[in-house]
Amino acid sequence: MRQGLERHLLRRWQAAGPPPFYLRLLSLLYRLATKRRWSRPAERPPCPVIVVGNITAGGSGKTPVVAAVARLLCEQGQTPAIISRGYGGRVSSEPRAVTSVSDPAEVGDEPVLLARRAGCPVWVCADRRAALHAGLRGGADVIVADDGLQHPNLPRSFEICVIDGQRGFGNGHLLPAGPLRQPLERLDSVDATLIKRTGSTDCSADLPGMHVPVEPGAPYRLGTGEGTEGTEIDRQATFDAVCAIGNPDSFFALLEALCYRFRRHPFPDHHVFSGREFSGLAGPLLVTEKDAVKLERLTGLPECWVLPIEAQLPETLIGQLLSHVREFRPS
Known part of the structure; x- marks a missing residue:
């Protein structure tokens, strides 16, 4: 049932022509319900908080980018921690540490993968702010948030939006008439936009941002x-x-x-x-x-x-991230 619905919507989102009226009506309701989450939060965090997210539903390749950012920070002598909501697991209101042998049914599949690939502590919690502070108590000096562009309660200092180069923005409509979780104008407030490229897949020439190849091992x-x-x-x-x-x-x-x-x-x-x-x-x-x-x-x-796959971060983004971490000052 769920798989069939997902396939139906994905076909609709990539199809030419206007979506059906009932989907456009539902998009209006979605706009009214989520508009308060569209603006970037102004609150300054106590340490650098790098959010890696997207503005579309259906996956964009965030996980390998999160792992690559965390490994970069480790290589540069920082002590990062990754925070996540733990989708697919039994989400708790209390922060929970994830290890390489944690049960994905409890903490989610992506956090377990990140615990294995990123080389740093991983915390999951339904309350991302609580996860942030758990990471700080654990000794982190930089937080990398897996997802979070739509979560105004999480303060952040640097935002990365990942776009799937194969799907792009689909028909450009908000959910459920299209794949957008936020309008395209949200990209104006992020610090960096990455276009994920897998294999020989051609990317749309009109997508904004830096290309990030995802290479197999x-x-x-x-x-x-x-x-x-x-x-x-x-x-x-x-x-x-x-x-x-x-x-x-x-x-x-x-x-x-x-x-x-x-x-x-x-x-x-x-x-x-x-x-x-x-x-x-x-x-x-x-x-x-x-x-x-x-x-x-x-x-x-x-x-x-x-x-296995790994994201190859562009040199421009690497420079931006390292400069940001060095120059960050808490409020």
């Missing part, structure tokens, strides 16, 4: 960990490509660019997998790292390979 067997020696994927096999991210087509486009042969199996974002969903698949499986943190808890799966 070497595939590894599920449960063995990246960089394990003695394991090599059979590039001549036909894979069952399983994907439950905001934009599954971006994963499939990457596999096509890498010349894999595969069958597509898209699922809704943050989908909770069960073993029976794989009983009819011949395998081998090829999955994203975000999905792997959930699949590794299942038994009886076919042979499964994980394709």
